[in-house]
Amino acid sequence: MQILSLLSFLSLNEWMVLAIFLSFIYLLFRGVPVAYALVGVSLGFTLLAAFVLDPFEDAINQYIAYDDTRLDYKRISANAGRFFGGLINNPVLVALPMFIFMGLMLDQSGVAQRMMRSMQVLFGALRGGLALSVMLIGIILAASTGVIGASVVLLGVMGLPTMMAQNYSKPVATGTIAASGTLGILIPPSIMLVIMSDQLAISLGDLFMGALFPGLLLGFLYIAFIVVFGLIRPSAMPLPADREPVTIKIVLDVMLSVLPPFGLIMLVLGSIFFGFATPTEASGLGALGATLLALASGRLNLTVFKDVMRQTLNTSGFIFAIFVAANFFALVMRRYGGDDIIKDMVLGSFQDPNHVVLFILFIVFLLGFLLDWIEITLIIMPLMLPIIQGLELAIDGYGVLGDPSVVWFAILVAVTLQTSFLTPPVGFALFYLKGVCPPGVTIGHIYRGIIPFVLLQLLGLFIVFEFPQLVTWLPAVAYAN
Incomplete structure (x- = not known):
């Protein structure tokens, strides 16, 4: 209990969100498939809320601030249809x-x-x-x-x-x-x-x-x-x-x-x-x-x-x-207040909206060394959406484009995720290529070969960041027609 009192500078929800992310990363490093890791972490923290946090709310509240936005595990079953049915009904x-x-x-x-x-x-x-x-x-x-x-x-x-x-x-x-x-x-x-x-x-x-x-x-x-x-x-x-x-x-x-x-x-x-x-x-x-x-x-x-x-x-x-598992994961994160916690943390750290975008892109770039683009897209993008929508980005949609700042941000992330295919240790393009290489071509040759192209991808990212019109002009023209 003395240890808990030392950690009281964070609320219970903040500790739970941190624990969710660390548990997920731990399972990935242990070799657990992504979908199983997402479902396992989500189910584990749902049961934790049901059998530990709710029954012992008063005892826990003595040491860690217990937010009102704690997980209501009963809503998991009430929203079970969205895990699968929402995907099947999505025309996109x-x-x-x-x-x-x-x-x-x-x-x-x-x-x-x-x-x-x-x-x-x-x-x-x-x-x-x-x-x-x-x-x-x-x-x-x-x-x-x-x-x-x-x-x-x-x-x-x-x-x-x-x-x-x-x-x-x-x-x-x-x-x-x-x-x-x-x-x-x-x-x-x-x-x-x-x-x-x-x-x-x-x-x-x-x-x-x-x-x-x-x-x-x-x-x-x-x-x-x-x-x-x-x-x-x-x-x-x-x-x-x-x-x-x-x-x-x-x-x-x-x-x-x-x-x-x-x-x-x-x-x-x-x-x-x-x-x-x-x-x-x-x-x-x-x-x-x-x-x-x-x-x-x-x-x-x-x-x-x-x-x-x-x-x-x-x-x-x-x-x-992975879609179904990520939806489960996102719902549990949201019920623990994860989206609000991340939004407050990011927006509270930077004053300039462009710095917020650069910070998110930097995080995505680092995650590309460890995670596949699918996990990054399904887990990170929904958490970042409220942040981008809350920024006052001066992106010209030429009077036609619906939400130019979100479209521009999505393409920036897509360009950044290009690097995830080429950066070790989990760059999938590197392993696809190594599987068909003739004798004498080693993984070291491939690693050295991709370095200039990763740098070119970062240069391309900088150009798109500095000139949003590269993203917003063509959609505006297409809709105008």
Whole structure:
């Protein structure tokens, strides 16, 4: 009891919120799956409120301030339907499995392989041509699929052996592939933006349009780095000995190889931009378009279709399981007053609204070293929403955009979360790539290769922070039309 009296400078709710977060992090480090960790912590602190805090309220109140906002565990059962039913009834989340299906089916269509072959010939005479080919294909795939694992593996299988045969520096080759493969999480259509739209209760169309320029900005920074690095360190990107001269036939072949994925991009994003379809409807169009591309290439059969359906079900099921668990976790946190505690702590620490945003982005960046983007999006974003809505941010929505400050913040977080795929120890792009690396390429080569691209991502984040118009202008134009 003397220990409790020493800790009385915090209220009971504040200690419970801290204990909830520490328990969750402990379970993750113990190797417990994310969904189980979320449910286990939430259930444990619900039972704690029911069988310890309520019966012994008077005794506890002698040592720690017992707030009136303590958890009412009876409301857990009253709101049980929201854990699952609310997700199933959400029309935005219907787009999630559709976009996953579209990305997986596009990988089976052979479109990327054809682009790689034609671009290798086109850029073969340029220093760093292979790296440029990989980067451009990564950008195109990012705009037609949001499945990071599939993109990284596909680019690694197609590009890495060729780059190694041409004596590319191993860090340069692996860093280029890992960075280009992660662009799909930002450039729409992106499954991360679908989830953010649900968690922040904002338009998915706003997020898709708002993320387009920042995503292309990152792609431009990557390409500029490859060109400049090739000039500074030519030995890291040697020219091929058997390079072919560029002809009209080669240029036409590249244009024809890019046409199918470009058509798919226009089908999805164009239908949203011009108001022909909602993002949910556009996801169905994208899934159908990718299926038709696979059929036209002669690669669609019953085995491929069943495999894509099975992978879509597994990926969607994994994400929705975390959704349900995160809803349970968020409800328990909210009943302990966690959202108010965090809001008061953050707003009380900074006077300038921009400093608040920078502090949140810094926390998200650090969490990216330890957690996956899904956990960060589902746990952190709902807690940060009241803070952002309470700030007086001078973000120009051009008189059309509904809530420009929240859209701008969401894209800032999305750009920050790009780093979570590349930063060890849990950067998933690093492990996807290592799984398809040829002998002689170590995890150390990959770690060294991603350093400049992480720095470029932070540079892109700074540019988007300084120029919010990169986010808000296109959604405003789309709605004005």
